[in-house]
Amino acid sequence: MHREDLIENLAKQTAMCDASDLNSLAALHEQFEKLRDALDDPETGRLAGTAHDAGELVERIVLREVADAEAALEDVRKAAAFLQEALEAIASGESPPESPDLSSSSNVRASRDPELVEAWTQSVEDAIGEIEPVALRAEQGECQDDDVAEVRRRIHTIKGEAGVLSLVDAQKVLHDFETELDACEELPVERTLAIVDWLRACISSLQSDPDGDLPAFDEGSNAASIPEDDGGASVSADQEEGGGSSQEGDESDPNEPIVFENLEHDENMADFLSESREHIANAEGALLELEENPTDGELINTVFRAFHTIKGVAGFLHLDPIVRLAHSAEFLLDAARKQTVTLTSGTIDLILKSCDQMARLIEAIEGASGPLRGELDSLIRLLDDAAAGKEIASGTPAVVSAPKKNKAGESGGGDNPNRARRRDQTVKVSTTRMDALVDMVGELVIAQQMVVQDPTIQGINDQRVQRNLTHTGKIIRDLQEVAMSLRMVTLKALFQKMSRLVRDVSSKAGKRIRLEIEGEDTELDRTVVEEISDPLVHMIRNACDHGIEPEEERIRAGKPAIGTLALRAYHRGGSIVIEVADDGRGLDREKILKKAIERGLVGDRDPADISDDEVHNMIFLPGFSTAEKVTDISGRGVGMDVVRRNIEALRGHVEIRSKKGEGSTFYMRLPLTMAIIDGMVVRVGTQRYVVPTLNIEQSFRPTPEQIHTVAGGRGEMAMVRGSLLAVHRLKNLFGLREGEDDLTNALLLVLDANGDRACLVVDEILGQQQVVIKNLGRGLGSIRGVSGGAILGDGRVAPILDVSGLLASAAEQGTQPGGAHVDGS
């Protein structure tokens, strides 16, 4: 075998090598590297480590980093001899001898590269952060289709990186776990958590001693479930390099992913890929409609045509697995078309699964790891059975392993099928670049206005010059529009994903739920859409799982048997509102209140005084959802404070309204975009400030009768529509030397920040405009009352007021004139 030859050569070379002969040392180093790669599988992983160390030692000799080159070389010889011996032992089935200690001459292992160690611990930490919640969720019974795939992907990455650091033992543990995951459909929660704990121990061990040994993995009570080594050994080396997609294996092994080989990636293939994606998308859409209307011939035809077309082209391109799958699906649909078979939700389920598998096969062509053979075969069998008229139990097609949405190669967070399908039509651009583009276009507009308004330019009486200027201006305005629209996307893709989710969750829970969607064409900033996906999934899952009652209970309560979940999006006052409304059992005030009192969230208030709305919104409080069994409270509340945090990070707001027995509605209020706000430009003296329009209730010029003073003029109040509000002068709050002192000549803005209301005195309102929020630049730190800066039309900067911070600091400072001083510390 190859590696035996390698080691033999090596042994010879080390024997003849001289510490001063750099050429032969370099060759030796190369040999060790090759050997290490050849040995890189779990069975011989330890040996690979030795080979690697020996290679490094040679390198150090070359670089003159060792004190005694001869002694070091002697160690290298020892290592080579050991490797030879060990390989022979393995070949004859004996256990390999102990590895020699190479550290005597030069402390080969003396230092792992601290940067690499740091990088690894960092990525392990990230991985833990991803894996653990998945495992915990799986334990709660909320596992998702791609849980296993996600965990496996993470484990695979850190395994690869452990290899770089020669953490051979860790590599082996991770490899075994990965192999184990491959064989499971459901995430083995206990094992996963054990691995997570062990990884944590590894991190802390590496942090205290980067060169030390890692703690051994305690296999704990699950030792029996560890698969034998030899199962994974033969493929591990390949997996290491090819991310699992280049495995070779027995053709008929049902656990092997399908791999397309010898493909010609020409134009035909590219067309096929993009067309198939479209067909699948169409089919999926039609299938979801078919659920409502299972006998609609036109819909069945649409799905049939999709599979038929895919089959035709795939046949031409010799894509055998696709042809087989498409054929079976087509056969079933044909039967449905001829009405020899009626489509039930079970069969529709099957066809949807076929769509998923088809999508995965198409991804496999592009190099992603494909579905497992066994999965595909059993799916085809089920399709054939269904076409033959055999009963498919509705909602329990458990024989087919749940299609893992395996998009390992793609954007980690997004498992949105639509995004994947349109991959060939979109380009991923980093947001920094996009922001830079938007910034520059903004500047271009200002610069162009400056040119146009320049008196010298305006003095030019040449028609051609003026025409060209106008033309440039128009192009620049169009450019700005496009630049702004780059950030905006419709909610369509997100909502489509949600309709699939509702379908899957409801069929899993054995409920019938009708989803109503409104306003899917509403546009939102791309980042906002990406960020609300997770909270939305949470809310919808909760609504389906816990909000909407089982059918019998609904009938008993006199409600329609089919539950309704509504997903609505609409504009409201400069922001977007997304509603998730169910007609389920609603929140239970008493239970929530009880829990809140237990958690000490109520304080010493009389529970009877707390309004229903306030009680319901308590489920968003941190510390509420961490309660062990939140599902007690009619199920709501799992991770609700996380939902709230996510949404507030987007400068949004979430609340819930609920009526016991009639259902609950989540309202998410979101800004149109992260980068732009509607602002009122106000003036104090010569200074201009931007006040977010959202915070302004109204503005008015007060009459003397409306103003009331407290404590000899030190505090001022204004009567606004029957309520008395504190009056704060921006001039004083910011310590300005200029600005109107006479309130009756000034303007009062009635501000509202999360229910905190007060009046702010400014000289006048200059206008309302959309402004791009910018950071004031580092070096200033955060300034109370100012959230950022905006560049106004004349190119100058105006601070944007942070109304809630401003009101809070005003309340502390008091309102006496001159009360605010420049913070000079």
Place this chain on the structure above:
Amino acid sequence: MSTDHEISGGVDGDSNENKFLSFCLGDEEFGVEILRIREIIGLIDITPIPHTPDYVKGVINLRGKIIPVIELRTKFGLESVAYTEETCVIVVEVADGPDGEMFQMGVIVDSVREVIDVPRDKVEPAPRFGGSLNTGYIMGMGKVRDKVLILLDIDKVLLDQELESLAHASRSMDEARETAAA
């Protein structure tokens, strides 16, 4: 405090390594490593920002990017003078912490002189004046031709909080002297 080694802390092997931009505050001439300088712009509109130290004059719009601007005179505790034609803003890159992110800041100076090559052997450590005069922000004193250039460690100048107390101290010293003279 400051040694030759510190001065060579720039990019090794770069020919700009020993080059400094010199500028004036009153009669004193200062130098900042050329590698830290992004650009020099004339004085443009500065928007004051509330609740900031007095040497922070505010922020400016540098081609769509907002950056803070400080007045070096105030920072050093020198008295402010009216801006002239020669007054300008040097945009420098500042590193926050040893491996911190670089960000830009504007520095208002009386006038900009020239780019001078200051060989390492012409740099002497800053003398210690003792007492309240902290020289931590001085990299060294460069002797070029017949003048002395105060070479600034711009990170320390812009980010060091100690300097402010220095400014206050020297101001109160000035005041004390004035009172004494009167």
